Amino acid sequence: MDSRKYGRTYHFPFSPGTTSDDRILREWEALLDHEIVMTEKLDGENTCLKSSGIYARSHAAPTRNPWAKNMWATWELLKDDLGELEVFGENLYGIHSIEYHKLEHYFYIFAIREGETWLSWEEVCFYANMMNIPTVPVIEIGKFTESSIQEKICLGMAEGSRLGGECEGFVFRNSGAFAVEDFKFNVLKYVRKNHVKTDEHWTRNWKRAKLAFEHPTNK
Numbered sequence: 001m002d003s004r005k006y007g008r009t010y011h012f013p014f015s016p017g018t019t020s021d022d023r024i025l026r027e028w029e030a031l032l033d034h035e036i037v038m039t040e041k042l043d044g045e046n047t048c049l050k051s052s053g054i055y056a057r058s059h060a061a062p063t064r065n066p067w068a069k070n071m072w073a074t075w076e077l078l079k080d081d082l083g084e085l086e087v088f089g090e091n092l093y094g095i096h097s098i099e100y101h102k103l104e105h106y107f108y109i110f111a112i113r114e115g116e117t118w119l120s121w122e123e124v125c126f127y128a129n130m131m132n133i134p135t136v137p138v139i140e141i142g143k144f145t146e147s148s149i150q151e152k153i154c155l156g157m158a159e160g161s162r163l164g165g166e167c168e169g170f171v172f173r174n175s176g177a178f179a180v181e182d183f184k185f186n187v188l189k190y191v192r193k194n195h196v197k198t199d200e201h202w203t204r205n206w207k208r209a210k211l212a213f214e215h216p217t218n219k
Contacts, residue, residue: 005059006046006088006111007183009171014150017169017191028188029146034174036144037121038152040137040162041169041189042108043098044090049075049107051082067094067206070106078131085127086113090136092163094206101215102164108136110171111187113180118187120177137162141175153190164212168192 010025011018018024045067048055053062054071063071070093089109092100109128112119119127121141128135139156153170161167169191178186 005055005057006048007180007187009187009189010184012149012172012188012190015169015190016193023184025184025188028185030185031172031174031188032144032146034176034186035142037141037173037175038139038144038149038156039110039135039171039173040139040156040167041171041191042090042092042136042161042163043096043168044092044108045094045096047071047089047091047107049078049082049087049089050085051079065203067091067203067208069093074107074133084114087127087131087133088112089133092209094203095209098161098165098168100161100163100165100209102162102212103209104212105134106209106211108134110136111173116180118178118180118183121173121175123177136171139170144172157192166192 008023010023010028012028013024013026015024046057047063047068048059049071054068054075055061056063056065056068068091071091087109088111089107091107092103093106109124112124112127125135140152144152149172156170157167159167169189171187171189173188174186
């Protein structure tokens with residue numbers, strides 16, 4: 001079955017965590033015409049849950065990596081009800097560069113695609129609730145200006161992750177539905193300075209993330 005990976009998310013021009021292979025959207029202000037959802041960018045593995053299986057970032061084939069085994073139990077419960085839905089989220093089962101200490105779940109949904117459409121945030125929340133899977137932490141929903149976006153980012157980075165630990169950054173998306181071909185104009189990110197890309201290295205000696213109740217500081 002054909003499987004398309006999640007679209008490349010462009011950086012804001014003022015995102016300090018860009019590297020040589022990242023893309024920056026210089027003319028991004030049209031996003032401000034829409035209601036925007038500001039969510040926390042989590043440091044996990046981009047994972048897709050769909051009727052044909054569980055896919056990691058490349059979507060070359062269903063993943064059988066040991067740090068994705070938690071997803072297969074979820075898939076077994078939902079596979080017959082997914083239909084054309086492709087559910088994307090961060091799988092935090094394996095620790096990357098940030099270890100969260102307030103994890104209540106291992107998988108957090110940030111988008112759902114159906115055919116050639118990315119569903120609205122309201123629809124994402126509806127399906128997430130039906131599946132009993134949380135969404136990534138929502139910081140704010142509403143109308144933004146360029147200055148208010150930067151203010152919210154500064155405050156959010158200072159406060160740290162909603163899941164405990166350092167904050168990786170934030171994602172800003174159009175709250176409404178939009179076409180797959182328009183993805184880059186409707187979803188933008190801000191990533192922290194000196195962000196370490198661990199995708200090629202963290203797997204060598206990977207460790208399972210502890211849930212909140214397993215951390216001594218939370219007892």
